[in-house]
Amino acid sequence: MSQDMSEENLPDRPAHEGGSQVATAENPFADPGFPAHQPRRQDIDEKAARSSERTVAFLFTVSMLATLGFIASFVVIPIDKIVYIWPLGHISALNFALGMTLGVSLFAIGAGAVHWARTLMSDVEVADDRHAIAASPEVRAKVMAEFATGTGESQIGRRKLIRNTMLGALTLVPLSGVFLLRDLGPLPEDKLRHTLWSKGRLLINQNTNKPLRPEDVAVGSLTFAVPEGLEEEQHDYQEQLAKAALMIVRIQPNDIKDKKSRDWAHQGILAFSKICTHVGCPISLYEQQTHHVLCPCHQSTFDLSDGARVIFGPAGHALPQLHISVNGEGYLEALGDFEEPVGPAFWERG
Numbered sequence: 001m002s003q004d005m006s007e008e009n010l011p012d013r014p015a016h017e018g019g020s021q022v023a024t025a026e027n028p029f030a031d032p033g034f035p036a037h038q039p040r041r042q043d044i045d046e047k048a049a050r051s052s053e054r055t056v057a058f059l060f061t062v063s064m065l066a067t068l069g070f071i072a073s074f075v076v077i078p079i080d081k082i083v084y085i086w087p088l089g090h091i092s093a094l095n096f097a098l099g100m101t102l103g104v105s106l107f108a109i110g111a112g113a114v115h116w117a118r119t120l121m122s123d124v125e126v127a128d129d130r131h132a133i134a135a136s137p138e139v140r141a142k143v144m145a146e147f148a149t150g151t152g153e154s155q156i157g158r159r160k161l162i163r164n165t166m167l168g169a170l171t172l173v174p175l176s177g178v179f180l181l182r183d184l185g186p187l188p189e190d191k192l193r194h195t196l197w198s199k200g201r202l203l204i205n206q207n208t209n210k211p212l213r214p215e216d217v218a219v220g221s222l223t224f225a226v227p228e229g230l231e232e233e234q235h236d237y238q239e240q241l242a243k244a245a246l247m248i249v250r251i252q253p254n255d256i257k258d259k260k261s262r263d264w265a266h267q268g269i270l271a272f273s274k275i276c277t278h279v280g281c282p283i284s285l286y287e288q289q290t291h292h293v294l295c296p297c298h299q300s301t302f303d304l305s306d307g308a309r310v311i312f313g314p315a316g317h318a319l320p321q322l323h324i325s326v327n328g329e330g331y332l333e334a335l336g337d338f339e340e341p342v343g344p345a346f347w348e349r350g
């Protein structure tokens with residue numbers, strides 16, 4: 001294709017005539033141009049075109065209904081309702097309904113637009129040579145004329161059913177975002193103050209599902225634990241797991257700088273909440289030389305050898321520590337619940 005930059009050379013011919021050049025001494029590569037345009041069934045059969053129009057309108061209508069379903073779900077489904085959905089397991093009914101309806105709403109708009117473009121809009125190929133960025137008034141007038149032509153070819157003026165349903169779908173879909181603002185409340189109040197941890201509850205290795213003994217925790221390793229009695233089948237499993245998830249490390253006792261931390265540890269084994277105090281991501285990256293853990297979401301870094309205080313990043317509080325010991329049978333156990341709220345509970349801490 002020519003790289004001529006002058007505005008006079010903008011193509012003003014039907015594209016299927018465009019580009020064809022024979023090979024010359026200066027330009028040895030022949031350009032065959034565009035193949036002849038093949039009309040689609042909808043181009044020659046108004047009945048087929050009407051059928052495509054109805055399909056597009058149907059998809060836009062589905063989008064509208066899905067958006068209304070999104071809003072209805074938001075209003076009707078309780079925030080703490082859990083349902084079992086195969087193969088996802090126990091999940092929040094509200095999150096599932098919102099995800100499904102918003103997904104269908106956006107997908108139906110996209111599918112409607114694609115079907116419209118493929119069956120009814122002009123499919124004549126066009127060529128447009130490169131030209132100067134600043135357009136002259138003549139070029140702008142020409143663009144506006146081409147826009148008007150394109151609008152005519154899209155049949156948006158003629159196909160009022162498509163136009164009206166598309167406008168309906170595009171008008172309704174932003175409402176989903178407005179309704180999501182409800183998630184800014186209500187505050188969790190004291191819900192993050194209490195977890196399943198209590199005096200005498202064993203620490204269960206989250207990978208093996210077995211109670212942990214001190215000898216299972218090697219210096220330099222990072223182990224994840226959950227409270228004894230937390231079962232996947234229970235209806236609030238996800239909520240309880242999210243609050244009680246524990247991160248266990250073993251540090252040489254002499255390397256533990258914070259006195260309370262040392263007192264709450266057992267032979268250098270420290271147990272901290274795994275939930276970041278910034279906005280609640282699970283922490284998982286441990287650097288054994290420095291005893292730092294890093295939250296992957298916004299890089300908050302906590303020093304586990306110094307009471308898990310924040311040494312970098314946006315988190316505002318140290319990770320809550322769990323007071324642990326060993327029971328008569330040699331298993332690690334909790335000596336109570338966390339003393340402060342887990343997760344991003346800045347609104348409760350004053």
Ligand code: FES
Nearest residue numbers: 276278279295298
């Ligand atoms: S959630 Fe951990 S740093 Fe933001």
